[in-house]
Amino acid sequence: MSDQAKQDRPEQAEFRAQCRAWLAANPLPEPPVRLPQSAIEIMHTAQLEYLRDWQRQAYEAGMVGCDYPVASGGAGRRDCQLIANQEMQRAGRPFLPNILGLGMAAPTIQIHGNDFQRENLLPRLFSCADIWCQGFSEPGAGSDLANVQTRAERYGDGWRITGHKVWTSLAHFADWMILLARSDRAHKYEGMTYFVVPIKANLGKTVTVRPLIKITGETGFNEVFFDGLEIPDHYRVGEIGQGWEVAQTTLLHERGAGPWVTPSSGRGGDPERNIADAWGLLELARRSPRAGRTAADDPVLRDRIMQLIIRQEGSRQGARRARVPALCDHPQRIPLQAKLVMSEIRQDVCALAMELQGAAGTLSIGDANAPEGGEWALGYLNSYGVTIAAGTNEIQRNILGERVLGLAKSK
Template sequence: MPDTDADTDTDQLRDSDQPGDPDQLRDPDQLRGVVAGFLRRHDRTGDRTAFLRARFDAGLAWVHHPVGLGGLGLPWHLQAVVDDEFTRAGAPDNRPRRNSIGLGMAAPTLLRHGTPQQQRRWLRPLWTGEEIWCQLFSEPDAGSDLAAVATRAERSGDGWLVDGQKVWTSLAHRARWAILLARTSSTGRRHAGLTYFICDMTAPGVQVRPLRQLTGEAEFNEVFLTGVRLPDAMRIGEVGEGWQVARTTLMNERVAIGGRPLAREGGMIGVLTDVWRRHPEIRRTGPHQDLLRLWVRAEAARLTALRLRQQLVAGQPGPEGSAVKLSFAELNQLISGLEIEVRGAAGLRHDDWTMRRPEEPDLLGRTAAYRYLRARGNSIEGGTSEILRNVIAERVLGLPSEPRVDR
């Protein structure tokens, strides 16, 4: 396993930061006391990274994680208690939107399928934001049909040599690590020939190129892998069982994209309702009825996503995440379309076509035209809407699957 400056022995915690009795900490007031004690012992105005490392080591990063892996073995809902106390104190957070793939996809996959050594190596710098992650899954001929992955990983001594091309890779230009799905066998069923790896994005043979999109930005990348050497210690799960590991990633990805925790009227529906309230001159009966219908759908989707996130943290990921992501994509496109309609000609002005390489899309802070253009991608990223409907039909509703030819 490669070493970096971020490596640490999490067993060597200060006595004052050792967690208390988990049963007592289930009481929110007791947990608030733990946070208060931590804040007294650590300077929240000093070194940001040192503060976040200490918070992780104290089990106050992901309270539902096991002790030693950023948590206290507590129920998931108590995370809100901890986060609220840190926010109220003005403590620095880990800038979660900078590392959405690491936090939303890589971390739950490592927690479920990684070895203890892998968990200790990667979870801490992932949570603190010291190491950014990206996802090397989709390929030019394997996007919706992910089982068609052609990137190959060949045995080479005590490791692997990887060759192939990945595409639509967010954050690849900033990432230190990537979750990688590669083909290790061409015999038998396609799903059975895949293996899951962690790829060092700074390794020789990794080339990242920007992909400029409809908004003018290059939020995504294409990644070329040429003779990239990976130690076997960077394999997650058994050889040939990458599809099972990838399913954990995909279920969490769809919730990460469509199920982010929001307050009522959070997200794009909040932008639209704010426009409606501030501009009485745009109000008409038809759009008003459309706005009300979208508001109700957005609130139902928000509550469904909240429930699903609780199931995921409880170790019960399921295909229901496809419905959340599907709803998110459709709602964003309908909401952005209605915003363009009510704004009229003013809504068509795009603020800037400058070539940028942002860390994430800014659906709330840019113009209506940007939101409309960027929302087109919501029904593609994280699984196309067509594929998600198949997942819902077959795995949620129990309908018969379509006849398929296994290549």
């Protein structure tokens, strides 16, 4: 980590020292319940409240949204969020729960929103006073996102929203949603408008949230029904008919390729355990019995472990190279690979971990004899959430082929 500190500018070095001192002086109490592996798997209020309290503290200590302008609830710093993230991770802190707000709503509102939205919504987003969710996908608009049918109709000075959103992580806790809706049926791409809409305040009235259950058995994502929700026009983000362009900003950040660094602080599950990291396979292989020896003695498994470590390091060094323009041929080439590569490595690492475990790979989360408490198996199942979400990895390959290699578009 001194690695990371080595080339800080003076104001960054000072900020890093502040973060480090604050984190050392303010230890977090033990969680009252097992934490999920990521924010989008939060099921219980007890998990949420613990994590929410942590995000509020981190915000008040200046480590969340610190690069945003003061008027938006930020600290007006420059290039400091990454430093805060590194220090929070170094301190072993759990993840920040308001991930969809921090990673997608905040940069979109900052770039395309109005002063009302920036001044009133962003401070509460950063402090986790409000939880945010994302209303993009619909039953008929998955990979073909521009096919959204949820209607936004003019109603006096405002808008009336009617429709059905799906795969909506955190909607069961959410105060607000970023919403992509159809304001004009005659035009596919030019007929969409982007809004922020209050969810919690309208539950049981014009908004219904119904949980969906994942392959893990966990809840955490939902479908959301709008039955004539009325909102004022200043909840609109960007111009009427410009929703698709605004949504690209959201998606760029969701894929880890946007200009605003997402505040993030660590991982879930058991923080002592190195889940979904290829380097963790070395230790797992050493203690996994295999044909009278260990998995670490098996040349085929050794080769496969090395392949994953090499891919993971390739991806990490790629993230480093993406910040050195002279070593990149195309500015979006590495950033647009981020979610695709990360999610596939994670999936393959978890799958190989289960294979290394041999018979014990059958044991699931919570079994007393499961290696790492079954976190690898849970991680394997959850990994599909990431290879599918934010545009499936097949769609990511289309985007890369079209935007970076200039191949003919699929639509």
